[in-house]
Amino acid sequence: xxxxxxxxxxxxxxxxxxxxxxxxxxxxxxxxxxxxxxxxxxxxxxxxxxxxxxxxxxxxxxxxxxxxxxxxxxxxxxxxxxxxxxxxxxxxxxxxxxxxxxxxxxxxxxxxxxxxxxxxxxxxxxxxxxxxxxxxxxxxxxxxxxxxxxxxxxxxxxxxxxxxxxxxxxxxxxxxxxxxxxxxxxxxxxxxxxxxxxxxxxxxxxxxxxxxxxxxxxxxxxxxxxxxxxxxxxxxxxxxxxxxxxxxxxxxxxxxxxxxxxxxxxxxxxxxxxxxxxxxxxxxxxxxxxxxxxxxxxxxxxxxxxxxxxxxxxxxxxxxxxxxxxxxxxxxxxxxxxx
Numbered sequence: 001x002x003x004x005x006x007x008x009x010x011x012x013x014x015x016x017x018x019x020x021x022x023x024x025x026x027x028x029x030x031x032x033x034x035x036x037x038x039x040x041x042x043x044x045x046x047x048x049x050x051x052x053x054x055x056x057x058x059x060x061x062x063x064x065x066x067x068x069x070x071x072x073x074x075x076x077x078x079x080x081x082x083x084x085x086x087x088x089x090x091x092x093x094x095x096x097x098x099x100x101x102x103x104x105x106x107x108x109x110x111x112x113x114x115x116x117x118x119x120x121x122x123x124x125x126x127x128x129x130x131x132x133x134x135x136x137x138x139x140x141x142x143x144x145x146x147x148x149x150x151x152x153x154x155x156x157x158x159x160x161x162x163x164x165x166x167x168x169x170x171x172x173x174x175x176x177x178x179x180x181x182x183x184x185x186x187x188x189x190x191x192x193x194x195x196x197x198x199x200x201x202x203x204x205x206x207x208x209x210x211x212x213x214x215x216x217x218x219x220x221x222x223x224x225x226x227x228x229x230x231x232x233x234x235x236x237x238x239x240x241x242x243x244x245x246x247x248x249x250x251x252x253x254x255x256x257x258x259x260x261x262x263x264x265x266x267x268x269x270x271x272x273x274x275x276x277x278x279x280x281x282x283x284x285x286x287x288x289x290x291x292x293x294x295x296x297x298x299x300x301x302x303x304x305x306x307x308x309x310x311x312x313x314x315x316x317x318x319x320x321x322x323x324x325x326x327x328x329x330x331x332x333x334x335x336x337x338x339x
Contacts (some may be wrong), residue, residue, distance in 0.1 A: 013136065015189050018073055019334070021299075024097060033230075034045050036334050043321075044158055047177075050168070050312070051326060052312065053310040053311070053313060056309060056310045057093050057094065057095075057310070060094075060095045060233055060309070061093075061095070061235075062094060062096060063096065063232075063233035063234075064093060064096045064097075064098060064195070064224055064227075064230040064231070064232040064233060065095055065097050065098070065232060065233060065234045065235075065236065065309070066097075066098045066100060066226050066227040066230065066232045066234070066235045066236070067087065067097055067098070067099050067100070067235075067237045067238060067305065068099075068100040068101070068102075068219055068220060068222075068223035068235070068236070068237050068238065069083060069099060069102065069299060070098070070102050070104070070219075070237075070238065070239040070299070071099045071102045071104020071106070071243060072104070072123060072239060072240040072299065072300075073238055073239070073240075073299035074101060074102070074104050074106075074142060074298075075105065075106070075287070076252040076300070079299055079300050080149065081149065081153065081237065081240065082303055083299050083304075084146070084149050084153055084155075084300055085152050085153050086304075086305040086306045087099060087150065087151050087155065087200055087304075087305070088150060088154050088155035088304055089306060090305075090306075091155055091198065091200055092154075092155070093305075095199055096195045096196075097144065098191065098195070098200070098201045098203065098226060098230065098232075099157075099200060099201065099202045099203065099295065100203045100219055100222050100223040100226060101143070101146060101202065101203070101204060101205070101219060102205055102219040103135065103138060103139050103205055104143065104220070106138055106142065107125075107134070107135055107138050107139070110134050110137070110138045111131065111134050112133050114130075116131060117131060118131075120191060121174075121176065121177060123175055123275075123278075124173070124174075124180055124218065125177075125180070125216060126176075126177055126180075127177060127178040127179040127180050127215075127216040128178045128179070129178075129179070131178070131179075131216075132178070132179045132214070135206075135216050136163070136214060137204065139161075139165070139204045139205060139206055140159075140161050140204065142204070143159040143161055143202055143204045144159060146159070146202050147159045147202050150200055150202070155200055156198055156199050156200065156202055157199055157200040157201070157202050158194050158199045158200070158202065159168075159202045159204070160191075160194075160201050160202065160203050160204070161204055161206065162204075162206050162207060162208040163214065164215050165187075165190065166187060166208055167186055167187045167190055167191065167201075167203065168183050168186055168203065168206070168207040168208065168217070168222055168225065168226070169183070169184055169185045169186070169187075169207065169208060169209070169210070170182055170183045170184055170198070170207035170209055170215050170217055171184055171209060172209060172215070174297045179213065179214075179215050179216055180206040180216050180217070180338070181208075181209060181214060181215030181216070181217045181223050182217070182221065183207050183217055183224075183225040184225070185225065185229060185232070186225055186226055186229040188230060191229075191230060192230075193238060200248065203222060203226060205217050205218065205219040206224065211232060220237070220282060221282070221284075222281065223235060223237070224282055224285065224286050224289075227289075227291045228286065228289040228290070228291060229284055231290060231291075232291050232292065233291075233292040233293070234291075234292055234293050234294070234295060234309065235283075235286055235291050235293075235294050235295070236294075236295040236296075236297060236298040236302040236305060236308065236309075237279070237283075237295065237296045237297070238298075238304070238305065239296070239297075239298070239299065240298060240299070240300065241276075241296070241298060242254050242297070242298045242301070242315070242316060242317075243255065243256075243296045243297060243298070243315075243316040243317030244258060244263075244266070244272060244276065244296065244317040246271055246279070248273075254316070254317060255317055256313070256314065256317065256318070257318050257319075257320060258317060258318070258319050258320070259320060259321075259322055260284050260287065260321070261317075263280050263284060263319065267280075280319070283296075283319050284319065287319060287320070287321050293316070293318055293319065294318065295308050295309075295314070295316050295318050295319075295322055296316050296317045296319075297314075297315055297316030297317075298315070298316065301315050304316065
């Protein structure tokens, strides 16, 4: 297993007819507003929530927002449904979201069930043929589940698994890692075609090389290549951390906005350490590629994706090319968001 089979486009989604879907198009919007307004007693405050979101909705109409969801968010059904509902909401107000997902600990569990011992080198999974078979099967299961849940929540989605869709192209990484790829490009036209039809592309942590071999691939790396290829207005990393904090043990020390120079300074001061360093280095590379803005948010915060994109203060950490001039009406930094 591993080599791609039929690579012809196959739309794998469960959705109603266009007419039926149009009749329930505002279902996810109503659901989010109902939950939000239940906690707001003052009618004027309820209206202000909508008014605050309006300029962002206008700004990001038909803009691509790439969202990477880590395994932590996938494994909790409550967190997952809130997050996926945010994606459906984005699509139905005119934003074009693309979801990239990880594999989570379920891959390790599936390997152990198959009698295989997970092995890692430099933070990457060593992937032989037997491991690849388990990885591909488990990742495709997760991908199908995400597509189905998006449809259940009122949206429409397509799973871009490489056994059916040649979207993320890669080269072999270190031979010592086995069947592991480094993503180099995407089929932009294919993604555009699906997104323009109102489908949310769901991209797994798998890629395909020039010999049609399917490769295990880091989801963060895929998200960066997709964001670059789609010239995304935003790239959002949703994990189990609230963003960049001056004290990682204290979420109240979260830093709302950072520039590349500020990131490098915090690394030198040992404020940013460990696994956050390569993640932020990748984020800075994405900024240099032309991605409008990068965000790091906690998927466990209810509707954190909408709060980060559509409110002035946000709930995570944003990375921007440079600090916005004071007086912006849209909060945080808006100087490098695509128009």
